[in-house]
Amino acid sequence: MLRSYKVNAALFFLFLYREESVVMDVFFEYFEAHGQDYIGLLLGHIRISLLSVLIALLIGTGIGILVYKHPIARAVSERAFGILRIIPSLAVLIILIPIMGTGVKPSVVALVILAVPPILINTVQAFQGLPQSMIEAATGMGMSPLQTFFKVKLPLAFPLMYAGIRTAAIEVIASATLASYIGAGGLGDLIFTGLALLRYHLLIIGGGSVAILSLLTGFVLDRIFRRMTRYQRA
Amino acid sequence: MTAVELKNVNKQFPGMSYKALDNVSVTIEEGEFITILGSSGCGKTTLIKTINRLYEPDSGDIFLYGKNIRDTNPVELRRSIGYVIQQIGLFPHMTVRDNIATIPKLLKWDKAKTDEQVDRLLSLVQLDPAEFRNRYPSQLSGGQQQRIGLARALIADPKVMLLDEPFGAIDAINREKLQNELKKIHAESHKTYLFVTHDIREAFKLGTKIIIMNQGKILQYATAQEIICKPADRFVKELIQTTTDVSKDYVSGGEGI
Missing domain, CATH: 3.40.50.300 (P-loop containing nucleotide triphosphate hydrolases)
Incomplete structure (x- = not known):
């Protein structure tokens, strides 16, 4: 998996640095003239994505931990978010305009809807799959319910929960592009401008940046995961 | 009595x-x-x-x-009360030392006393402290794991x-x-x-x-x-x-x- 990131990234840069200087010139010109704008769009993209993932993390893990023991509550919450998620993000954005107007807020709502299901489902799975023997050992040794939760349940549930968070983060970064449609900014601005004006270099800069951002996020999250679960490979 | x-x-x-x-x-x-x-x-x-x-x-x-x-x-x-179960129930995300120190940590023993007792218990169950203290449960055989389970239950000297x-x-x-x-x-x-x-x-x-x-x-x-x-x-x-x-x-x- 890691290799594929590196290969993809290398191919992308190879494409940028072909020998034809004419191709490269457009890019240099863009960054010379609009470097500041680009940074702004990039940071905007990161901000929307991060905010959405963090909110989805709170909602997804919170609900997941509350419902995992109760089959009915679990089914209801998983289905509810499952149904919400079927609605395409673009449709959600447009539905939200009359309610929340345009800008960052409705975009974050749409992205949270997208991000909650993988986090919620993985949280429920993780907590349901906890080995009963370990919980019994913890309780039997005199851990209070809260201590059992933080010292045993949560660390053991973490790997599967984390996988859900990773999936959500990657999806959010890719989909945050659409937020530009309702004026929330981000790298989507470059793509939509490029499409509207048929300026391909903007399309490539925008699309490429989103791709690199996703790959980079995946890579960093994988490294963090490996660090935190070192015991599994010890 | x-x-x-x-x-x-x-x-x-x-x-x-x-x-x-x-x-x-x-x-x-x-x-x-x-x-x-x-x-x-x-x-x-x-x-x-x-x-x-x-x-x-x-x-x-x-x-x-x-x-x-x-x-x-x-x-x-x-x-x-000391408690040992068949499935052993060692915590996979903790080292042998931290597993054995579960109850000392709950009882808030200081680190020196905990380390000393962990080593004493490891020796008691016939495992070399220097060799095993920092291992994870996945690096132990079934018999070694159960020895750790035993050491973990014995550490607070339960009656x-x-x-x-x-x-x-x-x-x-x-x-x-x-x-x-x-x-x-x-x-x-x-x-x-x-x-x-x-x-x-x-x-x-x-x-x-x-x-x-x-x-x-x-x-x-x-x-x-x-x-x-x-x-x-x-x-x-x-x-x-x-x-x-x-x-x-x-x-x-x-x-x-």
């Missing part, structure tokens, strides 16, 4: 046709190594889990050194140890070794052990006294010799006949005890 006393304890699980504990009364003296023998579902595990309040009895009272355990906070109670088929999943050679070590640890400690097993040989080898259970009732509570010479009823008689070598060992004078 009486360490553990059960008085008319009843426990029935929902959906079960018979009681897991059927009016059980038993008195266990301090320093005994009690083995609790019976087939699956006879109530032997339920019995020891009522002592550390993992299960609450439907009726009846349990006393630990004269004190009704109902009057003790369950969390405090459990920290004062009472509850062991729920601790050697059930361990190969015959290692089981034999662990039995011998446990017997030695018990003999040196003068603590009270309650050891659940379905293995007749194990029960007779380890127990200073043996509780034989069936369908939630205690059929006989006596020493190995007494059980073999005077089985309480047909069930006990048939049970000991299934393992002829047990009878041989003990009828001829009980040199094995």
